Amino acid sequence: MKKFLTILLSVSLLVSCTDDFTDIDPIGALSDASLQNATGVDLLLTGAYSVLDGVRNGFAADWHITGDNWWLDVISDDAHKGSTDGDQPDLLALELFNWETTNPYVDGKWLALFAGVNRANGVLDLINKSDNPDEFAVQAAQARFLRGHFNFEIQVMWVNVPFISTQNFSDNEFNQPNSGPIWSEIEADFTAAMSNLPASRGGSYSEPGRPIKSTAQAYLGKAQLHQGKWSTALSNLDAVINSGQYALNSDYFANFRTDGENGSEHIFAIQFASDAGQSFQGNMGGTLNWPIGPMTGGMCCGFYQPTQDLANAFQTGADGLPLLDTWSTTDITNDYYVETSEAFTPHTGPLDPRIDYTIGRRGIDFNGFGAFTGKENIRASFTDVSGPYANKKSMYTAGDDGNRGTGGWGQQRSGINFHIIRYADVLLMAAEAAIESGNLEKGRGYVNQVRERAKNSPRADSSPNYVIDTYNSAWSDASTARKAVRHERRIELGMEGKRLFDIRRWGNTVSTLNAFIANEGRTITPFSDRAFSVQSKHSALPIPLNAIDQSAGALSQNPGH
Structure with a gap:
């Protein structure tokens, strides 16, 4: 043919x-x-x-065309390119908003x-x-x-x-x-x-990578949400929620382990697989995004590092709620400019526990490999546009990595599925559509389902000061509700390739990213010193x-x- x-x-x-x-x-x-x-x-x-x-x-190159959209996070406020500035300079140019x-x-x-x-x-x-x-x-x-x-x-x-x-x-x-x-x-x-x-999977149509009716309906609702069609989006997303086919995993991090794949939260995902060879069915596009250093066996290549701005978003108050108006004004304690051989005390203020299933930070357990030891696992120098953090969601857990293979030059190819849509995303899209349709209470209920799961999930580490609760009082107005659901999307879906598209559809690209550049400079001065100003053209x-x-x-x- x-x-x-x-x-x-x-x-x-x-x-x-x-x-x-x-x-x-x-x-x-x-x-x-x-x-x-x-x-x-x-x-x-x-x-x-x-x-x-x-x-x-x-x-x-595989990383140019990756299906998990990790490099789209690099042109948002969630991630830095990582590694050294001289490695993949074309991506560094995108990160610095010098687009050609x-x-x-x-x-x-x-x-x-x-x-x-x-x-x-x-x-x-x-x-x-x-x-x-x-x-x-x-x-x-x-x-x-x-x-x-x-x-x-x-x-x-x-x-x-x-x-x-x-x-x-x-x-x-x-x-x-x-x-x-x-x-x-x-x-x-x-x-x-x-x-x-088909309405459900079974019989000759049982493969979890194929869509069913509710998969298409969830995606239809997502497309309508991006157009601001709030009522029709809510109708479709509510239908998915009420179908009884999905539920939040009781353990948040199960969504990012091979033993939790295609569970109750799975709606549509890229079905990756690894083997003891070169893992050609693994996530070849994410092959650069592994920490380098002794903790995890010297993988490659130190890319896709979470920003300080994203880490700050996980701060909570004594009531366990996000700091919706002030989270960006202070930085959680980090070890930037601190060598591994030097003493360091992690942040002691209250944090949402999802931070430590999203961001690898010094002194906190790194996916079962032990406490993250900081600089020796970060490829970049202190003069590179990078930062002190490592990504965790696409990284194996200790004991879950025995069957991982390596590519032709030693690179990893993860067998962990990538969620294009998962149930928590649907709940938060429905919450947003409900709020924009004037139903603040329905929106609060959907957001609280996501926060309740985060509150009750097993903890990544026993030492941090995790403080999280649901919104137990009605939102006073749509503006407050809107800030709450938008913030919840960021901390629930951080480092999942979705942030850029959210801020674009909210019409906030220029203001959000220019504020990010300024705020990030408090910690990572090489970034703010070199980044171009974000303009309206960067919305596409x-x-x-x-x-x-x-x-x-x-x-x-x-x-x-």
Whole structure:
């Protein structure tokens, strides 16, 4: 099937092939007819699932195209690039808000997501050309769900984007204009998926990586939330909550261990797996994001370090509630500029316990490997844009790492699943939609479910001063409620690749990130000294110059880039 091979071999995704090329069948190509059966359709569908992690051989570095969006956190206030400044300078440029249209991270991510769109279109095109398309209704629903997912990510990253339809795909018309948002097409895909996906998993449809009806409904609600369609978003998110299919894990950190995968909180996740070899089914895009040092066996490469700003957000008052108005005015105690050989006392003030399942900080247990020993596990020097912290959510726990393999140069490839949507996210999206719809009490109830779980989860360490409680008094106004739910999203979902898209949809990109740059400078002066001022253009990534050049004039650049 020449069109599928064109995708699989990854010819530039927005370029029409020449007539001469498309008139010649590739050697060994499969015809449409040979694939128009259950086995063939599922083969192509598996190919579409396979690029959820973004990885395709020969196209960009794995970390450029990662499916867990870790480097999108680096251009928010949640994470620094980490490592030394000279390692991955293109990502450092993004972190410092010096964005160029030729940046390989931006270019690689664009290619990876459109590869997903076109693989989903390849499935739909094959089904449409079969003798009995209705026979493949469930497979078509999965393909539309996947196309909705890939287009959702394209939309929230680039804002003004093209939509490549099944007809465009069939006609090789990939040069489509980016005339504006494609929310209506995204909603249509998730709505269609809801109509034909099974209501639950079981029998021949039991694999946890495949979506069911409520998965599509959760994603539909998420898409509507991003558009400010509060009432319809709330209706869909409430339906997921009331379906009885999901519940919060009793242990918060179970969401980030291999033994807790696909549990009650799982809605949709990239299904990673590791082995004793090179773990090609592991998280290849996150391979740089492991602490370096003696504690965990000298992994690689010290990237994706939480910010001081994120650490500060976990401060609480004596009542166990977040410091919604003052959390950013003081810094929790840290060991920046302190060598491992020097004495250090961790922060003694009250903290939300989720900090120590999110951030590796000195003196506190690091995923069962013992108390984090600080600088010797941080690759960067004190003059690099980095900080004193390590990420924890994508890192193995001690005893959970026996089957981990290494890549060709010793890098780790985590087998821990990445949550694209988990139930706590749905609760907090529903809380936000309820608050914006005027139902503050419903919103408070959903937020309190998330906080109650955090309050009752096992503790990462026995020594910190953990103080957490629920909101036991009604919120006085929508402004207070709004601050509470937005803050809760940050501390519940920190270091999960979602922060940038939240502040963008709230319209707070410029104010939030410029305040972050100033506040971070209290601790990490190399960052604030070098970062550019955030401007309105940073509310959307630049369209890659390669894509514009290859589009025959169809694509135009985002404003300001």
